[in-house]
Amino acid sequence: MLTLIQVLNKSAARLSGLHPAVLAAATTLIExxxxxxxxxxxxxxxxxxxEQDALYAQGRTKPGAIVTNARGGYSYHNYGLAVDFxxxxxxxxxxxxxxNRDGDSDCTADWLEVVQQAKAIGFEWGGDWTSFxxxxxxxxxxxxTLAALRTGKKPAAAAVEAVYERIKLKEEQTVKSEITAAVKVNGVKIAEGMMVNGITYAPVxxxxxxxxxxxGYNSATKTVDIISSGLKGAGS
Known part of the structure; x- marks a missing residue:
């Protein structure tokens, strides 16, 4: 299993050049x-x-599928205010x-979990857009607005500070609501659980x-199946 440091390092090069507050938010999202x-x-x-103009040309004047409706200067990426994951x-x-992937088998799509975390930090999600x-x-x-950014306007100090405060608040809420708890079976510790708002979570x-x-996990029905040894063959 990759460590957090390894995961962070894999994204490091693509975080370069972002606005400092966006960098902090993206790093928090990864964590x-x-x-x-x-x-x-x-x-x-x-x-x-x-790069934006080249991407816009894809599917129009160059081979490939259309992946963006934004020309150069018409994307928040061009100002270091956006990330893709x-x-x-x-x-x-x-x-x-x-x-639809559920790699951690918690019956919630991994993609949705990322979106939920991003929104809690303060990110806007492209999946909520109505057009593209x-x-x-x-x-x-x-x-x-992008029009304002194209004229050279920069994020106001108060707006930047609000992002940092939201990140800080999210971290404080996490610390207050999460408590680790050892999970034991017959006195033997088998996992480190997490108590969140009075509910203990542990690996199934x-x-x-x-x-x-x-x-087992049935991706079609999004069901986690637990079969005890005592029930094997009970219906045969």
């Missing part, structure tokens, strides 16, 4: 997703005007854009296997 069992990779951060797979070298939906995209506009597979059961 929070890792804590939820969903490692992610930032696949795009700052994008130059020339993908799910980092267990091998640490491959990524997935499968929005951009599902891997998060941005912090600081209340500025570790607990089930410690009790001699098998665990």
């Amino acid at each position: 929070r997703c890792y804590a939820c069992g969903v490692p992610i990779l930032i696949t795009q951060g700052l994008r130059t005007i020339a 993908a799910l980092l797979l267990p091998n640490g070298s491959s990524v997935s854009w499968d929005m 939906k951009d599902y891997p995209h998060f941005q912090l506009s600081f209340g500025l 597979r570790v607990i089930a296997e410690a009790l001699g059961a098998q665990v």
Whole structure:
């Protein structure tokens, strides 16, 4: 399993050039997703005007599928205010854009977990757009339109501070609501659980296997199946 430092390092190059507050928010997003069992990779951060124009040409004047409706200067990426992400797979070298993937088997799509964490930090999600939906995209506009950014306007100090305060508040809420708890079976510790608002969360597979059961996941029905050894063959 990759460590948090390894996961952060994989995105480091693509975080370069971002506005400092966006960098802090993106780093927090990676950390929070890792804590939820969903490692992610930032696949795009700052994008130059020339790079944006080249991307816009794809599917229009160049081969490939259309991936953006934004010309150079018409994307928050061009101002260091946006990031794109993908799910980092267990091998640490491959990524997935499968929005239905549930790699941590918690019955919630990993993509949705990332979106929830991003919104809690303050990011706007491209999946909420009504025209062209951009599902891997998060941005912090600081209340500025693209037209304003094209004239050279910068995020106001108060808007930037509000982002930092939201990150800080999220971290404080996490510390207050989460308490680690050792999970034992017959007196033997098998996992480190997490108590959140009075509810203890622990890995299903570790607990089930410690009790001699098998665990499976049905992606079609989004069901975690636990089969105890005592019930095997009961219906035959």
